[in-house]
Amino acid sequence: MLFTETMREEIVGAALPDLTKQQLLKALEDKQITDAQFEQIMTGVHAEFKSTRIEPLEAVGVIAAQSIGEPGTQMTMRTFHYAGVAEINVTLGLPRLIEIMDARKEPSTPTMTIHLSPDYNNDRDKARMVSWQIEAAPLHEFGDITTDMENMQVLVHVNEAVLAKRKISMDLIAETAQKKIRERRHYRDFEAEVVEQDHVILFTPKDQAKYQNLFQLAEHVRNVIVQGIDDIERVVVRKESGEYILYTEGSNLKDVFEVAGVDTTRTRTNNISEIAQVLGIEAARNAIMAEALSTLGEQGIKVDVRHIMLVADMMCMDGEVKQIGRHGIAGEKESVLSRAAFEVTVNHLLDAAVANEVDELNGVTENVIVGQPIQLGTGDVKLIAKPRT
Amino acid sequence: MSIRINVLDHVMVPDHQAMSEEEVQALLARYSITFDQLPKVFHDDPGVRQVNGKVGDVVRIIRQSHTAGIAEAYRLVVRRPKK
Numbered sequence: 001m002l003f004t005e006t007m008r009e010e011i012v013g014a015a016l017p018d019l020t021k022q023q024l025l026k027a028l029e030d031k032q033i034t035d036a037q038f039e040q041i042m043t044g045v046h047a048e049f050k051s052t053r054i055e056p057l058e059a060v061g062v063i064a065a066q067s068i069g070e071p072g073t074q075m076t077m078r079t080f081h082y083a084g085v086a087e088i089n090v091t092l093g094l095p096r097l098i099e100i101m102d103a104r105k106e107p108s109t110p111t112m113t114i115h116l117s118p119d120y121n122n123d124r125d126k127a128r129m130v131s132w133q134i135e136a137a138p139l140h141e142f143g144d145i146t147t148d149m150e151n152m153q154v155l156v157h158v159n160e161a162v163l164a165k166r167k168i169s170m171d172l173i174a175e176t177a178q179k180k181i182r183e184r185r186h187y188r189d190f191e192a193e194v195v196e197q198d199h200v201i202l203f204t205p206k207d208q209a210k211y212q213n214l215f216q217l218a219e220h221v222r223n224v225i226v227q228g229i230d231d232i233e234r235v236v237v238r239k240e241s242g243e244y245i246l247y248t249e250g251s252n253l254k255d256v257f258e259v260a261g262v263d264t265t266r267t268r269t270n271n272i273s274e275i276a277q278v279l280g281i282e283a284a285r286n287a288i289m290a291e292a293l294s295t296l297g298e299q300g301i302k303v304d305v306r307h308i309m310l311v312a313d314m315m316c317m318d319g320e321v322k323q324i325g326r327h328g329i330a331g332e333k334e335s336v337l338s339r340a341a342f343e344v345t346v347n348h349l350l351d352a353a354v355a356n357e358v359d360e361l362n363g364v365t366e367n368v369i370v371g372q373p374i375q376l377g378t379g380d381v382k383l384i385a386k387p388r389t
Numbered sequence: 390m391s392i393r394i395n396v397l398d399h400v401m402v403p404d405h406q407a408m409s410e411e412e413v414q415a416l417l418a419r420y421s422i423t424f425d426q427l428p429k430v431f432h433d434d435p436g437v438r439q440v441n442g443k444v445g446d447v448v449r450i451i452r453q454s455h456t457a458g459i460a461e462a463y464r465l466v467v468r469r470p471k472k
Contacts (some may be wrong), residue, residue: 017454017456017457017458017460018458018459018460019454019456019457019458019459020457020458021458022458137419144398189453218472257394264394264398264399265398265399265400266399268400268401275401278435279396279397279399279401279402279436280396280402280430280434280435280436280437281430281431281434281436281437281464282403282430282436282450282452283396283401283402283436284404286401286402286403287401289455290401305455306454308454309454309455309456313428317428317429317430318428318429319428319429319430319431319434319464319467319469320431320469
């Protein structure tokens with residue numbers, strides 16, 4: 001007898017993980033199978049599934065800690081690697097793993113992988129156009145900058161060819177330069193003027209008395225970013241599996257999402273706190289898992305995803321990304337003794353004494369300290385009497 | 390943000406759904422837990438804002454799981470504490 005519709009329904013309705021159901025359906029499709037055989041398979045699968053489930057009160061945290069910690073000892077202490085892309089430097093190995101677990105606000109080498117929308121991703125010139133919009137370009141890349149000490153002026157001789165290449169007008173450059181020097185660099189004592197026929201932008205300090213002002217202004221003018229996103233220092237365009245992808249040094253997810261041509265469904269960064277801000281805590285959880293897995297995997301270390309899932313879940317439980325250490329999960333435990341057992345013992349005990357804190361002795365550590373059975377395994381069995389009514 | 394993007398379209402963001410009162414009660418009964426034992430999510434989280442979750446709501450999150458294929462998770466919407 002062939003695999004029937006009722007069998008399919010039984011599989012779909014079974015209390016099994018979705019993946020197992022799909023595998024079952026795929027395996028059984030178009031197979032000759034009797035009802036008895038089907039029953040046998042289903043009971044076998046159910047029993048197997050039950051045996052793979054973790055038992056209640058199993059100390060999964062300790063197992064996860066050990067399973068990530070031991071392979072971690074084999075990781076290279078210091079590796080700087082080029083992530084397959086021409087000269088983009090990315091921290092990998094142990095330093096990166098520590099960075100992820102510590103929930104740093106910014107990684108030491110932030111990078112983004114920017115995917116482009118379909119009308120941009122198979123044309124090198126269009127991809128380059130998008131990259132101009134993203135890569136931070138200081139004013140000195142648009143032409144020569146000279147300081148005229150006689151007339152107390154800073155002159156920017158704008159190169160027309162660069163303007164044409166980067167598709168930006170001189171007025172726009174002059175305008176953004178002024179705005180950014182005032183807002184981002186907090187330097188306000190100057191005036192600017194565009195001399196169209198000479199292709200020159202003229203900057204004059206308000207206070208003409210000191211040369212110091214002139215040199216300060218010249219410095220600001222040289223380095224002010226007039227095109228692109230301030231945090232993104234470099235962009236590399238690469239062709240990968242049939243489409244153009246931008247790799248960046250520096251990261252700013254929010255601003256990159258607003259650039260035309262960027263695919264906002266696939267673009268990602270390695271800055272987890274930025275992901276939490278822009279895409280939410282669930283995306284941050286996924287990012288922690290992906291980053292941890294790839295960091296370990298890159299070193300040839302295989303750690304089961306379930307351990308990393310547990311860590312990521314713990315870090316994202318309260319709606320924000322918390323670090324594993326003193327200022328996060330370990331430091332916010334309910335129990336005084338458990339916290340004191342971790343780091344800065346005296347401070348915790350002292351604070352607890354001042355605040356008149358009570359330890360309920362619910363966890364493992366605190367019960368070990370006071371010498372009681374811990375609430376795991378056989379230690380958790382309690383007798384509950386039901387009063388006869 | 391000038392252009393509001395739908396964060397749920399991003400590959401890293403799993404689907405979020407606001408849950409009805411009855412669904413929440415059924416969930417709490419199923420696991421025999423109280424409201425505040427659920428994992429939290431802040432009210433201004435982009436995913437929550439996309440489904441118009443209010444403080445006190447529970448959102449269902451349908452994750453793509455490495456081990457189970459599809460896994461459901463639940464989060465209680467709470468106000469973001471002031472720093």
